[in-house]
Amino acid sequence: MIWTTAQETFTSRNQWTIESVLKQHPCAAISVYSNTLPLNVFKTLMDFGFNVKVVRYDFSKIVKVDEPGYKWALETPRYVDFPHYHIHTSDMLRLLLLFKHGGSYVDMDHVTTGPILGVRGPGRNIFGGERCRSDNPDCLGAKELLQLNVIRAEHIDSANHMNRAGFHTVKSGDTPRYTPCNGLLLNWDANHPVIAAALREIDSNYDPHCWGCLGPRLFGKLMYDTLALPTTVRRKNIFEDVSLLPPGVLYPIDYSEIASILGPTRRYEVEHFMANTYSLGVHFYGKMTNGLKIQSGSTMEKIIHEATVFGKLPFVFLARLGVTAMHIQGIPPGILSFATYLTTKQNSNNPISSSMFISVTYHSGIATHNSDPLEASLVGRAMQSSQRGEVFLMFIEPDQAEYATRLGSPSCAVWPTFMENPVFKGPFRTANDSAPLKVGLLGISHRITVKNFFVQAGAACMFDNAVIYTNTLRVRNSNQAINEQAMKEWHLSMCRGEFVELGWLKSDDFREVLVKNDINLYVSISDAVPNVILDSLAAGIPVISSDTNSIFMSSPYLAGLLTEPRVDDQSAIYHRASHVVDYVASNRREFEKAVRELFEDLDEKATRSWDCLVKSTYKTPMCVDGGGECVIARVPTSTTGF
Secondary structure, three states: OEOOOOHHHOOHHHHHHHHHHHHHOOOOEEEEEOOOOOOOOOHHHHHOOOEEEEEOOOHHHHOOOOOOOHHHHHHHHHHOOOOOHHHHHHHHHHHHHHHHHOEEEEOOOEEEOOOOOHHHOOOOOEEEEEEOOOOOOOOEOHHHHOOOEEOOHHHOHHHHHOOOOOOOOOOOOOOOOEEEEEEEEEEEOOOOHHHHHHHHHHHHHOOOOOOOOOOHHHHHHHHHHHHHOOOOOOOOOOOOOOEEEOHHHHOOOOOOOHHHHOOEOOHHHHHHHHHHOOOOEEEOOHHHHOOOOOOOOEHHHHHHHHHOOOOOOOHHHHHHOOOOEEEEEOOOOOHHHHHHHHHOHHHOOOHHHHHOEEEEEOOOOOOOOOOOHHHHHHHHHHHHHHHOOOOOEEEOOHHHHHHHHHOOOOEEEOHHHOOOOOOOOOOOOOOOOOOOOEEEEOOOOOHHHHOOHHHHHHHHOOOOOOEEEEOOOEOOOOOOEHHHHHHHHOHHHHOOOEEEEOOOOOHHHHHHHHOOOOEEEOOOOOOOOHHHHHHHHHOOOOEEEOOOOHHHOOOHHHHHHHEOOOOOOHHHHHHHHHHHHHHHHHOHHHHHHHHHHHHHHHHHHHHHHHHHHHHHHOOOOOOOOOOOOOOOOOOOHHHOOO
């Protein structure tokens, strides 16, 4: 399996894909290739004994010189800003991995309902098929299908004993026209000639603008071109040991109709569908349904209940199964109600309430207490639960923690624990240095866009011959790269310096670029994304901020030097940055001394945050040698600089 987009885009629906495979094949070894998901994101599944892991990928280590796919892998940095980059990366990665290792691939928006892997699966070297659309020129008609091994439901052993009727691949009277899909590629042999041919085709004719040309259209074209040749001309049919499953097996519901099974359905209709639609899975076409709610009583909810390990199982059942800890990304439905169940008076003696630890990581965004009703409602419920002592709130941003606490919801701030120890390696810019100034203008997704990005870009453009490093920023809910448009068409095209577009950056790469600049522009509230400020200062790089809140509170020296409150004035930002560059170059030792003192103060704040965390986490205080007195153990100051 593969995940190429940001961590926050991974939801419970994608988790169900993994759980559904494990429900059918509990001994399966599942590798999720991702450079964005945390390595321990599937800890709960691993604690149950399932073999699920996140694997980092690097194209340069997967494919070697002269191997199929090498040309595309070599040129992939050129395509990072194209609209289908993430889709094509996923398409290409699955082919390269299957060619090298063999095995199976399953899309992250597919729920498996029957055995698909190994000897229990439908066979080797399997494509799933979808019903063709009129706008797809690479469909397989009756002539081509007769030359392929098309495995129908009645030929799959598990179809017989499940007492389910056969399925219909097309409407009555229609001529069968299928297209092979790459959403599920099952039980492939390593170094298979079909995968090799697909990779060579991509090397020769890659079109970064074509959405499906590395997926369904690619394999449809390969099959059509190969099978159209006379057998006297064809040296070898590379598809002779490849099988195609008709649409009803893996794609029983067309993408144009998938929304119908997410809504409320009468019970007998759900039961009729489940009894009369034989398939090995259901594709829910995430691109089309991610914004749609799976409603209670719907056919899709029924499928998820039956097909996944946990699925939409109430949290109380997880506790009864023996789960002692859950680490959840986002706030799923039911989590606050479950916390209420654990802490109500009648359940105070319930062993579940003393054995279950739940941590919920939730990024509130910029509209928590403002315009987004859903976010405001979720945080409001969490604060009410905190008031009742059911949950404890921890915020990265100190102002949010103070706000909640003042309203009677016990909270603590933990942001100072996420910082580096100050290490000044250099080399740093010196006085009268003639080298081009290196300016960092780096942000995270759309967030920096609403925090004066273009004003800061304008300020950076006023430096003669500066090298301005920026990473890919996109318009929210769009694939449009705003950097590219701004630099080519807007007033920034007259920039006196040079923009260097770095593309999308992983967190480690982000920090590495951050600390190589002479100055970083982040003229925004320092609480918002503190890592830009803290990581810069920890490396001895000055960074411009728009306020003195929290981070600079104990350092009037740094507050006066690095603060520029006029966030909408590029000239003010330019003059402030010019002054800071010259001053730090001439007073490097004094600047570093102030940074060390600041981090010592933040270190103490981190200690207090950990005290707060310990008090909230442990019902019984940790006892230390204190003359018989039981007290909360403090984390030593020397170990808190994370």
